Amino acid sequence: MRTERIQALDVLRGVAILGTLGTNIWIFTSPDGAAGFLDLPTPDSAAGFTELLLRFLSNGKFLALLSLMFGIGLELQYRSARRRGARWPGWYLWRAALLFVEGTLHYILIFEFDVLMYYAIVSVLVAFLVGRSDRVRRTWLVVQAAIHLGLVGLLTAAMLGGTGTLSGGTPAAGTGNWFAQVADRISMAAVYRSEVVLVLPLSTVLFLLGVELLRAGALEDSARGHRLRTKLSGFGLGIGVPLNLFTTFGGQGLFVLDRYLAAPVVALGLLGLITTLVLRTRGEPGPLRRGLTAVGRAALSGYIFQNLAAGVLCYGWGLGLAATFADARPWWVIVVYIGLCGLLMTLSTLWLRRFSRGPVELAWQWAYQAPQRSLSKVP
Known part of the structure; x- marks a missing residue:
């Protein structure tokens, strides 16, 4: 059962990672960067309808799945610390600090909508909650869920009432040179x-739900696991x-409700x-599952x-495909997405044949x- 559980986690992580690219690809391929991503198309043409349908397939739900996986991973690390008799959260707080630094660098140097910084902050809170009683954890879950639902409701009401709008970035986010992008991310960090x-x-809720x-x-490959998965799938x-x-x-007025409530469900x-x-699935896994497993392991x-590669392909400091194929959306976006997924699965598989972890994971x-x-060398 342990082997299957590990395999399931790797596949789930792989699906979540490639799924987040399915959301982010619309940012990279927009000539206006984040501003264009938030300017939703209308379904009154074949291109507009197709893009909305593709966004429906990816927007928010795989990021939510990744958040659930992060919570599950935190629970596994807690169990490992307990088995070893180690203090908790102990060194996990250093792990969270490293993740925050990594997320900050990723945000400044590569991508405006990094999630690692958020995950680092939430992981510290959940690390202190994971060892508490069921009542404490679930109380935090319910309170955070209520706060989140209240915020989603208020923002959605404001947008439907015309008093709230979605604000994106500047043209530098999509078409400027790399230094202009970095300066843009620093100066517009508040946005x-x-x-x-x-x-x-929301991440606090999903982390705790993962636990x-x-x-x-x-x-689990068990009767109770099957019953729970059936309920999850049905709901x-x-x-x-x-x-x-x-x-x-x-319409755009429901964007917050779409991304931050419907998608997590x-x-x-x-x-x-x-x-x-x-x-x-029994027997030898096929190439798709092997690829997803490799991506999940790294x-x-x-x-x-995937964010760096998409930036190289689409942004003005790279090949500039976002501007070149601006009139070919969404068709060329599909090709780029499939190509990046195939490239990532291939590179992950080849790398893990020689190394036990991904390159960033090793560092x-x-x-x-x-x-x-x-500390161990201190007399």
């Missing part, structure tokens, strides 16, 4: 990081998908469905690499262990 108001409570789902057996897909379709095609269904499919490297592990090695 680009404003998502923190919604992401922090609860793992403890409830959601990834997440049966209710979440129709709601998500409505919010996607309901669908993510729960995806967790149940994908895990069930993995556990039902998830951090994959997340950074990160060295940095994580460095102070521990230094």
